[in-house]
Amino acid sequence: MAAVVQDLGWSALRFVDHLGKLGVFTARIAGTVCRPPVRVRLFVQAVFDIGVLSLIIICVSGTAVGMVLGLQGYNTLVRFGAEQSLGAVVGLSLVRELGPVLTALLATGRAGSATAAEIGTMVATEQLDGLRMMSVDPIDFVVTPKAVAMVAAMPLLSALFIVCGLFGGYLVGVGLMGVDGGTYISSLQSSVDFVDDVAGSLLKALVFGVLVGLIATYRGYTSAPTSAGVSAATTSTVVVASVSILIFDYFITALWGV
Amino acid sequence: MPDMQPHSVPAAARDDSHVEFAGVRMAFGDREVFDDLSCAFPRGKISVILGGSGSGKSTVLRMIGGLVRPQAGHVWVAGEDVTRLSEVATYGVREKLGMMFQGGALLDSMTVFENLALPLRERTALGEQEIAAEVHQRLGAVGLSDVDDLLPNQLSGGMTKRVALARAIMLRPVILLCDEPFSGLDPISARRIEALLVRINRDLGVTIILVSHHIASTMRIADRVLALLPDGAVSGSPTELRMSTDPRIVAFLSEEVDEALALTDVPVESMPTGRRA
Numbered sequence: 001m002a003a004v005v006q007d008l009g010w011s012a013l014r015f016v017d018h019l020g021k022l023g024v025f026t027a028r029i030a031g032t033v034c035r036p037p038v039r040v041r042l043f044v045q046a047v048f049d050i051g052v053l054s055l056i057i058i059c060v061s062g063t064a065v066g067m068v069l070g071l072q073g074y075n076t077l078v079r080f081g082a083e084q085s086l087g088a089v090v091g092l093s094l095v096r097e098l099g100p101v102l103t104a105l106l107a108t109g110r111a112g113s114a115t116a117a118e119i120g121t122m123v124a125t126e127q128l129d130g131l132r133m134m135s136v137d138p139i140d141f142v143v144t145p146k147a148v149a150m151v152a153a154m155p156l157l158s159a160l161f162i163v164c165g166l167f168g169g170y171l172v173g174v175g176l177m178g179v180d181g182g183t184y185i186s187s188l189q190s191s192v193d194f195v196d197d198v199a200g201s202l203l204k205a206l207v208f209g210v211l212v213g214l215i216a217t218y219r220g221y222t223s224a225p226t227s228a229g230v231s232a233a234t235t236s237t238v239v240v241a242s243v244s245i246l247i248f249d250y251f252i253t254a255l256w257g258v
Numbered sequence: 259m260p261d262m263q264p265h266s267v268p269a270a271a272r273d274d275s276h277v278e279f280a281g282v283r284m285a286f287g288d289r290e291v292f293d294d295l296s297c298a299f300p301r302g303k304i305s306v307i308l309g310g311s312g313s314g315k316s317t318v319l320r321m322i323g324g325l326v327r328p329q330a331g332h333v334w335v336a337g338e339d340v341t342r343l344s345e346v347a348t349y350g351v352r353e354k355l356g357m358m359f360q361g362g363a364l365l366d367s368m369t370v371f372e373n374l375a376l377p378l379r380e381r382t383a384l385g386e387q388e389i390a391a392e393v394h395q396r397l398g399a400v401g402l403s404d405v406d407d408l409l410p411n412q413l414s415g416g417m418t419k420r421v422a423l424a425r426a427i428m429l430r431p432v433i434l435l436c437d438e439p440f441s442g443l444d445p446i447s448a449r450r451i452e453a454l455l456v457r458i459n460r461d462l463g464v465t466i467i468l469v470s471h472h473i474a475s476t477m478r479i480a481d482r483v484l485a486l487l488p489d490g491a492v493s494g495s496p497t498e499l500r501m502s503t504d505p506r507i508v509a510f511l512s513e514e515v516d517e518a519l520a521l522t523d524v525p526v527e528s529m530p531t532g533r534r535a
Contacts, residue, residue, distance in 0.1 A: 122365075129325050130363030133356070134377040134429070135349040141380075 025139075025218050029147055032140040039145050046149030050111040054157060061106055062099075062161035066168025069093055073169070074177045086179050087187030090169030095197045099162035100154075101249050104208035107150070107157060108241040112216040115146050116237040119220025120230035128221075143221060147213035154209030155202045162201070196257075204252055208245050215241045276301050277322055277433065277467065282331035284317060291317055295331070297484055297491055304459050304466045306476045308510075309486030315469040316360070318486075319435045322467065323357055324348040336433065353381065356431030360438040362422040364410040370397075370421055371406035377428045396424040400454060416447035423451065427458060434458065436468035440475050448472070452479055473511065485510055 073089040119142060122128050128138040166188065173179040192198065216237045223233035277299040284292045291314035299305040307315045320326045321333050324340040332339050336354045343351065364373045374393040378384055384392070397403060400420040405413070413421060419439060426434060439455065440448040452475050459466050470476050476483060477496045484493040487506050499507055 125361060125366070126359045126363040127365055129320075129323075130357070130359055130365070130425075132325060132349075133323050133352055134380065134425075135352045136376070136380050137349070 021222070022214065022218050025221070026214060028139045029144050029214075029217075032137065032144045033148065039141070042141070042145035043149055043152075046145045047153055050107070050115070050146070050149050051153035051157060054107060054110050054153075055160070057106055057110055058103060058157050058161050059164050061102065062164030063168040063171075065098060065102060065161075066090060066094065066165030066170075067172045068168075069098075069165065070169035070172030070177070074173055074179065083173075083177070083179055084183045085187050085191075086169070086173045086177075087184040087189075088191035090173070091166060091188040091192045092197065094162045094165040094169075095192055095201045097249075097253075099165065100158045100201055100204040100208060101245060103158040103161045103205065104154065104212060104245045105242055106161075107154060107209075108212050108216075108238055108245070111150065111153075112212045112237050112241050113234045115150070115213075115216040116220035116223070117230055117234045119143065119146070119217060120223035120233040123221065123223055124225040124227065124230055126225075138221075143217045147217045150213030150216070151206065151209040154212070155205040158201065158205035200256060203256070204249065207248060207252060211244050211248060212241045215244065276334070276336075277465070278332075278334040279318075279321075280332045280334070282321070282328045282333060284314065284321070284326075284328045292328070295491055297493055299465065299467050299484075300482060301465055302459070302463050303481035304455065304468070304479055305482040305484060306480040307467065307469045307484045307486065308471075308473070308476060310488075313486040313488075315486060316437050318484075319357070319437055319467065319469055322433075322435060323352060323355060353429065354432045355435060356426035356429065356433070357435040358419070358422045358426040358437065358439060360441065362410065362418040364418065364421060364425070366410050368409075369406060370408050370410070370413070373410070373421065374425050374428055377425065381429060392428070396428060397421075399427075400424045401450060415442050416444070416450075419443065419447070419451060420454075423454060427462075427464075430462070431464060433465045433467065436466065438469055438471065440470055440472045448475060455479060 069090045070086065073086050073093075074083055077083045077085055077089065119128075122138075122142065128142065131138045131141055170181070170184055174181045174184055219233040219237045219240070220230075223229040279295050279297050282292050282295040284290075284295075295318075307318055309315045317326060321328060322335055322340070324335075324343065327341055331341070333341050335351055338347075338351050340348060340351055364370075365376070368376070371390075371393055374396060375389050378389045378392060393406075394403075397405065400423055402417065402420055402424070405417065405421070410418065410421075423436070423439070426436070434455075436455065439451050443451065455466055455468070456479050458464050477500070480496050482493060483496055483499050484491055485499065485507060487510055489506065492504070492507060494502070499511065502508065
């Protein structure tokens with residue numbers, strides 16, 4: 001019993017320790033964002049790695065999720081004779097919840113893990129120490145462009161996911177189930193509000209981008225300089241970021257009603 | 259007879275190319291690497307750090323560069339105690355240092371040219387033409403050409419070492435740190451690196467501190483040798499070490515030789531092979 005309590009205590013201490021270090025790490029990133037030089041080329045390269053290389057997975061997943069929503073939504077709505085509301089069901093589900101959350105989870109699995117592994121490998125092969133010895137701050141040169149690119153790319157990826165999802169829902173609802181196309185679009189238009197739904201959705205995606213960007217770069221930057229360390233950093237990035245996304249999703253929804 | 263270095267050096271002597279350790283204690287977890295290390299690396303000389311695996315040779319270099327901090331003691335580099343400096347202030351000291359890492363530590367997402375141009379782009383106001391000229395001058399100095407567009411993973415071990423050395427001297431450091439510059443190299447490549455280091459030292463007056471396992475190379479190029487022995491550090495000139503009757507040094511030098519001979523004495527027939535039934 002005493003050992004269990006002791007383990008719990010150590011776990012709590014480690015958690016607080018990590019939180020403190022993550023706070024300092026975040027402050028250092030914020031500091032490099034606020035002062036020159038602006039590393040445009042590295043930022044664009046990071047946006048390409050994180051955003052452009054995720055396009056296919058986002059489009060395919062978004063379309064598939066939209067198709068499932070269309071099918072499930074139609075089967076449920078038709079029982080109440082409300083199939084003309086399919087556009088609203090698909091649109092609100094995607095815009096308010098599924099779009100930003102699933103995009104963040106997909107981006108964590110594809111780009112977040114890759115970011116942690118890349119930085120972790122740079123730690124293991126002394127590339128970050130090499131930068132330090134040239135008086136180049138690795139936070140400024142390596143970490144910040146990747147973290148900021150994640151924040152910038154997430155709302156765009158989320159928007160693309162939603163558009164693909166709406167298309168998938170239209171495909172199934174209108175193409176397969178025979179819902180009128182005009183009804184689908186007008187139901188969507190009348191139910192989705194720009195400020196409440198779309199702007200809230202982008203806010204969620206932005207917060208998730210900050211979370212994934214910080215966790216992925218922090219885990220990579222603090223990984224042990226071994227292959228096992230890189231592996232552990234990659235795994236913990238996916239686990240911690242995924243759980244954080246779901247927890248933050250609840251709080252954003254509860255506090256702001258998005 | 260090798261002499262132990264003095265434990266402290268007058269402040270006036272702590273100039274830009276002088277490195278001194280005073281009472282340094284360093285441990286990684288439960289494993290203590292140094293208990294009370296005190297030594298000095300003279301200005302404008304080639305100093306070689308010798309020692310067995312795990313004796314803390316690379317840690318000495320990393321402490322000089324401020325990459326790791328000791329638990330106690332002082333490390334004076336270019337007139338500054340790097341153990342007392344903030345991370346930002348340490349960058350100021352590092353501008354006087356160049357470091358060649360054991361594995362090269364070249365940025366693997368960048369070409370050779372970009373790796374070499376990086377310190378110039380970051381730390382100087384030179385234009386692209388001047389940077390290109392400087393990069394090619396350094397590549398020529400280490401005997402490389404037509405490697406601009408190659409990525410680090412397309413280089414051989416010897417080429418990686420030479421590119422790493424070229425990058426380490428890009429900003430004309432006053433102190434050059436080299437971690438195992440001869441390891442994994444064929445004898446010709448090792449001799450080429452040796453000659454390069456001697457030229458850098460003699461022509462540019464750069465203080466060189468290097469870590470090595472190679473007794474032969476060490477004895478050829480070193481002005482001073484610091485031997486990290488299990489019961490403390492001993493330093494002296496190569497001749498002093500060779501002539502030493504101190505049983506610790508005799509044992510250390512003979513052990514290094516014995517280890518090398520032991521490997522060549524293993525009969526091939528006794529080596530395990532997965533192909534045999």
